[in-house]
Amino acid sequence: MIELSNRLDGVGTYYFANKLAQIREMNSNGDSVINLGIGSPDLPPPTQVKEKLIGVLSDLDVNQYQSYRSLPELREAFAKWYQSHFNTSLDPKTELLPLIGSKEGIMHISMTFISEGDEVLVPNPGYPAYAACCKLAGGKIRPYPLNAENGWIPDIEELSKEDLDGVKLMWVNYPHMPTGTRATKELFEKLVAFGRKRNILICHDNPYAFILNEEPLSILETEGAKEFCLELSSLSKCYNMAGWRVGCLAGSESNINAVLKFKSNMDSGMFKGIQEAAIAALAHGQDWFEQLNEQYKQRRKLAWKIMDFLGCQYDKEGAGLFVWGRIPKHLAGAENYSEEILHKSRVFITPGMIFGSQGNCYLRISLCSPVDVFELAFERISHAFNKEKK
Numbered sequence: 001m002i003e004l005s006n007r008l009d010g011v012g013t014y015y016f017a018n019k020l021a022q023i024r025e026m027n028s029n030g031d032s033v034i035n036l037g038i039g040s041p042d043l044p045p046p047t048q049v050k051e052k053l054i055g056v057l058s059d060l061d062v063n064q065y066q067s068y069r070s071l072p073e074l075r076e077a078f079a080k081w082y083q084s085h086f087n088t089s090l091d092p093k094t095e096l097l098p099l100i101g102s103k104e105g106i107m108h109i110s111m112t113f114i115s116e117g118d119e120v121l122v123p124n125p126g127y128p129a130y131a132a133c134c135k136l137a138g139g140k141i142r143p144y145p146l147n148a149e150n151g152w153i154p155d156i157e158e159l160s161k162e163d164l165d166g167v168k169l170m171w172v173n174y175p176h177m178p179t180g181t182r183a184t185k186e187l188f189e190k191l192v193a194f195g196r197k198r199n200i201l202i203c204h205d206n207p208y209a210f211i212l213n214e215e216p217l218s219i220l221e222t223e224g225a226k227e228f229c230l231e232l233s234s235l236s237k238c239y240n241m242a243g244w245r246v247g248c249l250a251g252s253e254s255n256i257n258a259v260l261k262f263k264s265n266m267d268s269g270m271f272k273g274i275q276e277a278a279i280a281a282l283a284h285g286q287d288w289f290e291q292l293n294e295q296y297k298q299r300r301k302l303a304w305k306i307m308d309f310l311g312c313q314y315d316k317e318g319a320g321l322f323v324w325g326r327i328p329k330h331l332a333g334a335e336n337y338s339e340e341i342l343h344k345s346r347v348f349i350t351p352g353m354i355f356g357s358q359g360n361c362y363l364r365i366s367l368c369s370p371v372d373v374f375e376l377a378f379e380r381i382s383h384a385f386n387k388e389k390k
């Protein structure tokens with residue numbers, strides 16, 4: 001057995017990889033588990049996306065290596081998108097870098113800016129990749145707590161009292177996954193001022209901007225943000241293109257060039273067909289998001305119904321692809337509750353502890369299943385738990 005790199009010490013396999021294997025195993029035993037866990041959109045992308053991909057397949061150059069910076073047309077499409085949705089001007093030549101999904105961007109940013117021992121502020125609860133990538137890059141994870149009392153937003157005043165000399169980078173993500181908390185202009189202003197004052201790179205991860213959110217915001221709208229902020233966007237959730245792997249990094253020319261230095265040594269340009277398809281997706285505006293959100297609203301009502309039945313408290317104002325609910329006070333923890341639900345009713349709901357200890361008492365329901373599946377899930381859960389009460 002060859003010894004593994006110590007870079008992997010303490011980095012677990014992504015929770016969902018293990019859970020999905022368990023669900024597959026249950027399915028192979030005939031359980032037909034309903035998975036309300038993972039945030040992988042089940043709805044199709046705009047029709048032009050598929051047409052565009054098929055259309056370019058006969059071009060000879062699709063088979064060739066593509067530019068590390070991607071097609072100029074794709075960067076222009078992202079620049080237009082930023083202008084029309086966020087009223088933010090970005091130079092397509094220098095301030096935008098398309099990526100193979102925003103998750104890879106989290107790794108690229110980490111490898112570009114974190115040296116051995118640098119500290120990284122990560123939200124607890126938050127998307128697990130921030131901490132994992134920090135660790136893989138040799139950094140020290142410094143979780144900052146989010147909770148219902150502070151409205152799931154960082155307490156900048158409290159943070160400012162701490163010794164932050166070793167902190168290089170801070171991850172923020174609004175609409176926040178898993179809680180659904182929305183961004184405000186005021187929060188972004190505070191974060192930009194904090195980054196400037198303490199010389200910390202504020203990295204905003206923004207994949208849920210348009211999901212059940214009437215006022216999408218970019219941190220780059222904030223005055224003076226470019227110098228101290230990077231922002232990740234993604235087509236995974238907003239255009240139902242999670243499997244296509246398209247995201248984008250936006251920020252100052254010098255920060256983008258720094259990330260490109262790492263990225264160009266790690267991968268090569270994105271497949272041209274996908275780039276062309278992404279351009280077609282980005283051309284879709286408000287109407288696209290409205291019809292998408294209508295469908296999510298129907299599903300969300302049923303997710304609330306399940307949360308109500310399970311005795312969980314949740315915020316009806318949440319944005320993003322999930323409903324986040326606090327389990328009843330008398331229960332031991334969300335992991336046990338999630339397992340109990342899975343084994344009694346063959347419905348999987350994500351326990352909040354996978355996003356950090358602040359999620360120990362929460363469950364997260366994903367809206368990525370059709371209404372009839374939600375109805376069946378409710379039926380199974382209510383049947384299993386009512387039977388027990390009798």
Ligand SMILES: Cc1ncc(COP(=O)(O)O)c(C=O)c1O
Pocket residue numbers: 039100101102103104127173177205207233234235236242246247
């Ligand atoms: C907060 C957050 N950031 C990033 C990602 C990764 O998105 P992408 O598909 O663009 O890599 C996810 C995916 O679930 C997410 O929830």
